[in-house]
Amino acid sequence: MIDSIPALLAGCAVIIKPSEVTPRFIKVIQQTIQEVPQLAKVFAYIEGNSAVGSAIVNNCDLICFTGSSATGKKVYAGFTLPATIHIYNAGKLPYRCRPRYNSEYLYNIPALQKIGALASDYHTKEPWFILP
Numbered sequence: 001m002i003d004s005i006p007a008l009l010a011g012c013a014v015i016i017k018p019s020e021v022t023p024r025f026i027k028v029i030q031q032t033i034q035e036v037p038q039l040a041k042v043f044a045y046i047e048g049n050s051a052v053g054s055a056i057v058n059n060c061d062l063i064c065f066t067g068s069s070a071t072g073k074k075v076y077a078g079f080t081l082p083a084t085i086h087i088y089n090a091g092k093l094p095y096r097c098r099p100r101y102n103s104e105y106l107y108n109i110p111a112l113q114k115i116g117a118l119a120s121d122y123h124t125k126e127p128w129f130i131l132p
Contacts, residue, residue: 004016008042012062014042015044016046054078054079057075057078089124
């Protein structure tokens with residue numbers, strides 16, 4: 001849920017769908033969101049199974065997914081690349097955003113080189129946690 005804050009601050013609408021086996025706090029969070037009408041217009045916390053997740057995946061611009069590989073396969077089963085991708089990725093999927101170039105990184109070129117973040121295709125490299 002913490003990932004929603006920067007997205008909202010950037011002016012994006014956000015939908016969060018937690019696992020259907022961990023819905024303890026959904027009602028309280030939904031009520032809290034509804035109490036702020038401006039927030040409720042751009043922020044939704046919804047319930048559902050992998051079919052709901054699949055519907056979300058196929059109708060949005062960006063996904064931040066955490067979960068098992070089995071659930072990921074169900075959620076992304078019908079996923080197709082959007083027709084309007086504005087960055088040339090040589091046909092490769094983007095997996096991440098580039099590191100923020102704040103003062104921590106700006107003056108630490110060796111750290112950026114160490115993770116390969118200076119490469120023009122850094123965002124298309126598969127992250128370590130999805131590799132077999």
